[in-house]
Amino acid sequence: MFESGALYALIAVCLLPVALILMFLALNRARKEVERDEREFMDPLPFMLRLVWPLVEFFAHYLGSLMRVEQIARGNRLLAQSGQGFMMNAQQFFGLQVVSALLFMLGTWLCLAMLEHSDPLWVFLTGLLGFALPYLNAREKRKKRRIEILRQLPVFLDYLAMSIQAGANFTGAIRHSVEKGPEGPMKAELNKVMRDIRAGMGRFDALRLMAERVDVDAVQTFVNAVVQAERTGASIGDVLKGQADQRRTERFQLAEKLAMQAPVKLILPLVAFIFPTTFLIIGFPIAMKLWEVFR
Numbered sequence: 481m482f483e484s485g486a487l488y489a490l491i492a493v494c495l496l497p498v499a500l501i502l503m504f505l506a507l508n509r510a511r512k513e514v515e516r517d518e519r520e521f522m523d524p525l526p527f528m529l530r531l532v533w534p535l536v537e538f539f540a541h542y543l544g545s546l547m548r549v550e551q552i553a554r555g556n557r558l559l560a561q562s563g564q565g566f567m568m569n570a571q572q573f574f575g576l577q578v579v580s581a582l583l584f585m586l587g588t589w590l591c592l593a594m595l596e597h598s599d600p601l602w603v604f605l606t607g608l609l610g611f612a613l614p615y616l617n618a619r620e621k622r623k624k625r626r627i628e629i630l631r632q633l634p635v636f637l638d639y640l641a642m643s644i645q646a647g648a649n650f651t652g653a654i655r656h657s658v659e660k661g662p663e664g665p666m667k668a669e670l671n672k673v674m675r676d677i678r679a680g681m682g683r684f685d686a687l688r689l690m691a692e693r694v695d696v697d698a699v700q701t702f703v704n705a706v707v708q709a710e711r712t713g714a715s716i717g718d719v720l721k722g723q724a725d726q727r728r729t730e731r732f733q734l735a736e737k738l739a740m741q742a743p744v745k746l747i748l749p750l751v752a753f754i755f756p757t758t759f760l761i762i763g764f765p766i767a768m769k770l771w772e773v774f775r
Contacts, residue, residue: 536575544571562621584610632666637724644717
């Protein structure tokens, strides 16, 4: 029996290098089959994302084909609205979710191992959290980006109106606003419009594409007003000036609305946290004095 166990151990030791070599060859072949992403005309990746990008491309290549057309369209739309459309596509975003889930699971497993505790449920739950984290981050970026676009839109409409009233055409006005306007997502979107125009797309088609990409009602209204003014022969400069005034008024009205909502939103923290603490601090000495008197 001892000789049989020793024989099995010897066979395992001999087969281990063969298994490692075969696994290395298989991974190397799988890596070579992954198509390299040409990033010359794409936005640069953040530093942390560059570290795991080979794994992202690996999972995007082998798991991205399992995604449905609706999922791909929805993912590309979310990435465009969050400002990451020129950084990755929907398949790569799915690969990023898989890599994030694996990293969270690995980190949880290592922490549990150091604590000499094993609980697969925690590993699974943190994996779900890691998978959902890129999606939640993209949604948060989309929300902040929409707010920033609404804040910057009147400024760029003023630039466009002044440029057109000074004698420039609409394309030149967009170029001037991109050169002189403040940094932010609205400038990035207008820069993409100029990129599309230089690529041969019509200026109004490029504006409609920007409105679909941004998915903000104020931008859609601005584009529709410009297109309608061009068709009817109205002054585009006056239309843009009116749009800027309207957007600025809407921004002030939104600020007033949020200011009026602030007292209502403060009721719950006051009732749940501040008032009980205040009553406890004031009432505790009184309660102790009464206790001493009645005792």
